[in-house]
Amino acid sequence: MTERTIKVRAMTRVEGEGGLYVKLNRDVVEDVRLEIYEPPRLFEALLRGRMLEDVPDITARICGICPVAYQMSSVHALEAALGVTTSPEIRRLRRLLYCGEWIESHALHIYLLNAPDFVGFDSGLDMASRFPAEVNRGLRMKKYGNRLLEILGGRAIHPVNVAVGGFYRAPRREALQQLIPDFEWGLQAAIETTRWVAGFAFPNFACDTQLVSLSHPDEYPMNEGHIATTAGESIPVGSYQYEFEERHVPHSTALHSVRRQTGDSYLVGPLARVSLNLDRLSPTARQTAGEVGITWPCFNPFQSIVARGLELIHAFEEGLDILRTYDPPRQPRIEYTYKAASGCAATEAPRGTIYQHYTIDEEGKVVQAVIIPPTSQNQAQIEIDLRAWVPRVIHETEAVLSRQCENLVRCYDPCISCSTHFLKLRIERT
Amino acid sequence: MTGKPRLGVFKFASCDGCQLSLLAAEDQLLAVAGAVEIAYFREATSRIQPGPYDIALVEGSITTPHDAQRIQQIRRESRFLITIGACATAGGIQALRNWADCDEFVRSVYASPDYISTLKTSTAISDHIAVDFELRGCPINQSQLIEVLRSLLAGRRPRTPVHSVCLDCKRRGTVCVTVAQGIPCLGPVTQSGCEAICPSYNRGCYGCYGPSAQPNLVSLTNQFVKEGAPADQIVRSLRSFNGYSPEFRVEGDRLAAKSEAET
Numbered sequence: 001m002t003e004r005t006i007k008v009r010a011m012t013r014v015e016g017e018g019g020l021y022v023k024l025n026r027d028v029v030e031d032v033r034l035e036i037y038e039p040p041r042l043f044e045a046l047l048r049g050r051m052l053e054d055v056p057d058i059t060a061r062i063c064g065i066c067p068v069a070y071q072m073s074s075v076h077a078l079e080a081a082l083g084v085t086t087s088p089e090i091r092r093l094r095r096l097l098y099c100g101e102w103i104e105s106h107a108l109h110i111y112l113l114n115a116p117d118f119v120g121f122d123s124g125l126d127m128a129s130r131f132p133a134e135v136n137r138g139l140r141m142k143k144y145g146n147r148l149l150e151i152l153g154g155r156a157i158h159p160v161n162v163a164v165g166g167f168y169r170a171p172r173r174e175a176l177q178q179l180i181p182d183f184e185w186g187l188q189a190a191i192e193t194t195r196w197v198a199g200f201a202f203p204n205f206a207c208d209t210q211l212v213s214l215s216h217p218d219e220y221p222m223n224e225g226h227i228a229t230t231a232g233e234s235i236p237v238g239s240y241q242y243e244f245e246e247r248h249v250p251h252s253t254a255l256h257s258v259r260r261q262t263g264d265s266y267l268v269g270p271l272a273r274v275s276l277n278l279d280r281l282s283p284t285a286r287q288t289a290g291e292v293g294i295t296w297p298c299f300n301p302f303q304s305i306v307a308r309g310l311e312l313i314h315a316f317e318e319g320l321d322i323l324r325t326y327d328p329p330r331q332p333r334i335e336y337t338y339k340a341a342s343g344c345a346a347t348e349a350p351r352g353t354i355y356q357h358y359t360i361d362e363e364g365k366v367v368q369a370v371i372i373p374p375t376s377q378n379q380a381q382i383e384i385d386l387r388a389w390v391p392r393v394i395h396e397t398e399a400v401l402s403r404q405c406e407n408l409v410r411c412y413d414p415c416i417s418c419s420t421h422f423l424k425l426r427i428e429r430t
Numbered sequence: 431m432t433g434k435p436r437l438g439v440f441k442f443a444s445c446d447g448c449q450l451s452l453l454a455a456e457d458q459l460l461a462v463a464g465a466v467e468i469a470y471f472r473e474a475t476s477r478i479q480p481g482p483y484d485i486a487l488v489e490g491s492i493t494t495p496h497d498a499q500r501i502q503q504i505r506r507e508s509r510f511l512i513t514i515g516a517c518a519t520a521g522g523i524q525a526l527r528n529w530a531d532c533d534e535f536v537r538s539v540y541a542s543p544d545y546i547s548t549l550k551t552s553t554a555i556s557d558h559i560a561v562d563f564e565l566r567g568c569p570i571n572q573s574q575l576i577e578v579l580r581s582l583l584a585g586r587r588p589r590t591p592v593h594s595v596c597l598d599c600k601r602r603g604t605v606c607v608t609v610a611q612g613i614p615c616l617g618p619v620t621q622s623g624c625e626a627i628c629p630s631y632n633r634g635c636y637g638c639y640g641p642s643a644q645p646n647l648v649s650l651t652n653q654f655v656k657e658g659a660p661a662d663q664i665v666r667s668l669r670s671f672n673g674y675s676p677e678f679r680v681e682g683d684r685l686a687a688k689s690e691a692e693t
Contacts, residue, residue: 039443039493040548045535046526050666057636061523061671064447064569104454112453112474123475125463139457146454154627156454157447157569158638161631169632406476 004398020405022386027394032386034379034409047369052078052164052338052360059356059371060158063415065108068101068153069349070371071162072223073356078164081343081360082336089329090166091223092322096176097152097162098222098347099319103145103186104156105350106270106308106315109413110197111138114305117407118200134196137189141312144182148319151175166333176326183323187316191288194309198292205392206299207385209265211272212377214348220280220314221273223347228276229266230297237346240355246376256380257372265380268352269412270307271298282317285310301385301411308413311350338364349374351413375414382412435583438470438483440504442490442497443524443552447569448515449473449489455572462576465583481507485582488561491517491524491552498549498558505559510582513555514575516568516671520640523568525552525674554674563588568638568671571623591622594642595635598626607634614654616667619645619677640672647681661689 004024019035043062047055059074060067072094079086086094111134112124121127128135146156152171153159161167215234216225227235227243235243245260258265274281275297278289289296289310294303344357352374359368386405393404439449453474455462469479486508492498505511513519521528527535532550536543555561565578574590581588595617599606607613607629615634617626621642628635641647647668654664668682 039497040536040539041443041493041522041524041552042527042532042535042539043523045530045538046523048538051663054666054670058523058670061445061447061568064445064450067445067447108450108453116476122477123468125468125474126477142454143457154631155569155624157450160628160633163633169630403476 020386020402020409022390022402022405024390024394027391029387029390029394032383032390034382034414044369044371047366050366052082052358052364052366055358055366055369056162056164057158057160060162062371062373064157065105065415066101066349066351067158068097068149068162069347069354070356071159072098072347073345073349073354073371074358075162075164076223076345076347077343077356077358078360079336079343080345081341081358082164082339083341084165084334084336086166086334087329087331089327090332090334092326093152093167093170093329095219095222096319096322096326097149097159099315099322100145100148100152100156102311102315102350103319104142104149105145106312107138107142107145107193109350110193110305110308110312111135111142113413114308114410115197115200117410118197118305137193141186141189141193141316144179144186145315147182148179151179163333165336166329166331168333170328170332173326173328176323180320180323183316183320187284187313187320190309190312190316191284193312194288194292194306197305197309198294200305202300202302203392204300205302205389207267207301207381207388209267209299209381209384210259211275211297211299212266212268212353213272213276214346214353215276216280218280220277220282220318221348224345227346227353230272230275237355238344240344240346240372241357241370244355244372244377246372256383257377258380265384266377267301267381267412268374268377269304270311270350270352271301271304272352273348274298274307274310281310282314282321284317285313288313301408304411304413338362344370351375351415352378373415375412378412378414382409382414434465434467435484436469436479436482437466438481438486438504438508439468439473440470440486440488441472442488442501442518442555443493444490444515444517444522446473446489448518448567449487451514451570451572451575452487455576458576462579466579483508484510485579486511488513488518488555489515491521491554492558493524493549493552494547495549496547501555501558510562511559512563512565512578512588513561514565515570516566516638516640517552518555519564519566519675520672520678521552521554521674523671523673526669527552528674529669552674565590566621566639566672567623571625574623592643593622594618594645595620595622595624595626595629595639598622599629602626602630604630607632612657614657614659614667616650619647619650636667636670637678638671640675641677645677647677648684651681651685661685661692665689 021033023031056071059070149156211230214221214225215228342359346355355372357370578588616637617635621639623639668678
């Protein structure tokens with residue numbers, strides 16, 4: 001038999017529903033596809049005609065794992081349209097909220113979704129049989145991230161406190177400061193986590209791509225900045241749609257994000273963020289980054305788990321700093337008046353850059369919405385990397401080969417639920 | 431065989447947030463995982479086992495022809511089937527398409543609408559199969575989920591309160607945002623379960639948990655009208671995460687028809 005097809009009908013330990021299709025002819029990889037069958041939920045259409053105040057509540061529902069990322073990109077884009085400038089205090093509280101989401105999302109991905117692949121278990125729960133201390137450490141970090149989201153956002157999944165212009169209510173000082181001991185523990189736990197995952201056996205593999213992330217002169221990127229690339233570019237967010245586009249690729253029905261001029265794919269996410277913003281990591285994260293035996297920028301997707309660990313350190317350390325110095329803003333929400341306008345923003349979700357663009361009318365209603373999630377930006381790159389990866393494991397049995405492919409896909413932390421821009425792929429049967 | 435009840439967690443159109451509540455129950459997670467055999471939970475484990483399942487948790491709404499068939503199969507294989515979250519119990523936010531031209535919705539989002547296989551509606555699981563228990567919320571309350579699982583493991587029928595959010599505000603001592611500040615609030619007609627967080631964060635309830643038992647919607651919307659809220663705004667507030675639940679749907683449709691007749 002010269003032709004083989006490998007199908008992973010339903011990938012596991014990813015958020016949302018997706019499959020994988022690989023077609024081999026002898027040792028030649030003929031086709032690789034990520035098959036996305038997450039049903040389309042049509043967010044950009046259902047936002048039209050809604051009041052702009054409803055937008056952060058609705059876009060949160062795109063993803064139960066990173067609702068804050070969608071809320072943040074929404075409110076920044078709408079504020080850009082309205083011409084609202086928030087205060088430094090609101091800005092810090094938003095960074096704090098994002099720290100909470102990075103912590104819960106990264107801890108979930110490292111311990112329950114990704115690490116089991118490196119130590120040979122089917123799930124984080126099974127992994128707990130051999131690594132009980134590690135799994136409990138991961139769950140506890142995740143809990144503290146969630147706890148922060150609960151105090152600042154009202155609840156961990158789909159927080160209610162995020163408003164256009166700021167927050168509905170500023171948390172009391174004591175409420176936030178009670179988290180300080182937990183975050184001090186969390187910082188140590190994050191350092192241990194990073195050291196633990198840095199010791200995993202990583203395949204010697206590098207993707208030939210461009211890393212893309214927000215970048216800010218004074219801080220590690222979360223809510224704002226320009227778009228930086230490993231090609232040395234610095235692109236204003238307002239030019240996003242001139243520089244990046246979603247395209248149809250030959251032999252595939254998927255919309256892939258690529259660079260508009262060259263048609264090249266690119267990679268967003270923690271690996272890109274750390275690589276492009278190494279010197280703006282918090283002191284402990286920066287120091288740890290120098291100790292984990294990785295040369296930055298790093299193009300090995302398997303090592304994304306280390307970048308996620310470094311960002312856990314950063315999020316606990318920056319979070320601690322904000323918690324210790326927090327004073328409630330006098331005005332938690334900046335007022336604004338409606339006007340017909342357009343605005344865009346990009347922020348850094350745990351799994352990479354989210355871009356949103358809104359047009360609103362003079363009554364405050366949404367006329368048009370564009371939402372580009374990180375996973376649709378990474379999809380083209382994931383397929384290209386799979387093409388390069390499959391020949392390395394081609395001699396393996398079907399089961400091992402498909403498992404190896406799935407492991408690689410999980411390293412990108414794909415969030416298929418964020419399916420605003422995914423197309424259903426058709427399976428070619430041979 | 432371990433003899434433990436076999437748990438399956440299934441997903442339809444949704445954000446994953448409700449099944450994530452199970453993974454987010456950090457303190458109880460390992461205990462719950464020890465009390466059941468996790469037979470099917472794709473987000474958590476690569477070990478997938480065939481049915482039958484003693485307890486099935488179903489997240490998400492039915493939006494594709496394939497899913498309409500898949501839920502039948504899951505029902506056949508499941509002894510006690512619980513729908514979790516607003517998508518599964520009421521169609522979710524994606525049910526806004528039910529009032530729109532769905533083809534136009536698809537065209538506006540996707541460059542090649544032909545590749546999209548979707549139904550014109552997003553509907554609750556109970557519109558397709560018999561459901562043994564519904565757990566409301568967008569997202570569900572993690573403690574309620576753990577409580578429901580504990581009840582089932584103890585052989586009790588699960589029970590969750592059906593009173594309104596309004597009562598919870600009184601219990602919490604939250605000053606009424608409508609009375610004190612004139613902020614429109616769906617708390618009087620929305621089911622308890624969220625712990626009345628929105629009013630405690632200085633905003634009105636937006637109905638994540640769907641209609642409470644015997645909600646007096648007409649009385650509430652009349653009050654909104656009296657306070658000067660435009661009809662289309664009241665309709666939009668009812669048509670959100672639980673907009674396609676029967677009570678919110680009927681009142682939203684009544685107001686929409688009335689406002690159309692007047693203009």
